[in-house]
Amino acid sequence: MTKPATTPPRTAPAVARTPEELDRLRANLGRVALVPTMGALHSGHRSLIAAARDHADTVVVSIFVNPLQFGPNEDYDRYPRTLDDDLAICAEDGVDVVFAPPVEVMYPGEQMVTVSPGRMGRVLEGEFRPGFFEGVLTVVNKLFNLVRPDVAIFGQKDAQQLSVVRRMVRDLCMPITVMGAPTVRDADGLATSSRNVYLSPEERTTALALSRALLSGADASVTGPVGILSAARAVLDEAALATPPVAVDYLALVDAHTFGEVPNDFRGEAVLAVAAWVGKTRLIDNVPLTL
Structure with missing residues (x-):
């Protein structure tokens, strides 16, 4: 009797916690696509991972809850942190490397130099969340410098973020292609978040x-x-x-x-x-x- 075919288990992604660990992994990755996230991965993130797989040899997912983009009365402390579950999802989806640095690695001291989003970052989200896009662009710039991706994938749900990141890459002459992936919605129509x-x-x-x-x-x-x-x-x-x-x-x-x-x-x-x-x-x- 022929046994039914089985899908081989996915290999767990390599996990880097420091730039040095990431650098050792980065040496032999070929064309790299980065999916920057703050963790608590859901179907929207998984669509970004799938898009990344289509455009590179290696998929790197960063997981970092960035304090610089949260205001004093926002939800930084209660933002969901589910690293074990996130790693399981990354394994299922064939992610090659997860970069999950602690805060003290990304911000070892006072962050005196930041990236200004210009007037694009002072309207809509920038008006209601002052400093938000400065925090976003600063951490994305750090991630780009550390991961050195060829492609970076962002979700269209955060359309203004996608636009200011593209502008940063253009204005600062970064050799990175920034791609947007369509918004993923639950069955009831609510955008995944x-x-x-x-x-x-x-x-x-x-x-x-x-x-x-x-x-x-x-x-x-x-x-x-x-x-x-x-x-x-x-x-x-x-x-x-x-x-x-x-x-x-x-x-x-x-x-x-x-x-x-x-x-x-x-x-x-x-x-x-x-x-x-x-x-x-x-x-x-x-x-x-x-x-």
């Missing part, structure tokens, strides 16, 4: 208004910027009366390349972006549009 675990069942139901608002805006794209924003805002206004309510930080239609708000006669690539609170959890989402 490590922060979704904070939501109660009732809050999650309310949070679905974000993706509904974006879909309504996208459906109204033929009406131009005013119609797009009006359609999306109508959904969010209704959700503001729900129990628990949605409290909107911003709803904006912006140029995909500059993240400046678009004029009424705009034509080209745009992003409809929203950020809102549901209970004590802040969520972001967006959809790309072509007008």
Whole structure:
């Protein structure tokens, strides 16, 4: 009797905790794709890993909860840290190397020199989270210097982050290709996020208004910027009366390349972006549009 075919187990990724350990591994990796993460890996991260596999010989996943991008009243201390589970996911998905440095390795002393995002980083997320993109670009710059990837993969869900990283790479002449991967959504439409675990069942139901608002805006794209924003805002206004309510930080239609708000006669690539609170959890989402 023929035995059924079995899939051979994945080899556990090599884990580096210091630049020296990473450097020893880096010597023979060929073309490298980096997926920068803060851990608590979910299906969205796994889609980035799959995309990385398509574009390189070796996939490196970094896992580091970056204190520099958290404000004084944000969730740095309670941000989920699940390294053992993350390593298991990396093994299942064929990741070759995991770089998981402790804070004292990435920031051995006061960080006096940082990377400014310019005006792109002072709007939307940058307005509501002052210093956020400075922290993001500084740690991404460090990761690029340490891993030395040929390709870096970021998720479109963090569209503004993707855009400012691309601008940093361009403006600082970094020999890296930055690629964006589409947003992954759960079956109910909520964009995957490590922060979704904070939501109660009732809050999650309310949070679905974000993706509904974006879909309504996208459906109204033929009406131009005013119609797009009006359609999306109508959904969010209704959700503001729900129990628990949605409290909107911003709803904006912006140029995909500059993240400046678009004029009424705009034509080209745009992003409809929203950020809102549901209970004590802040969520972001967006959809790309072509007008």
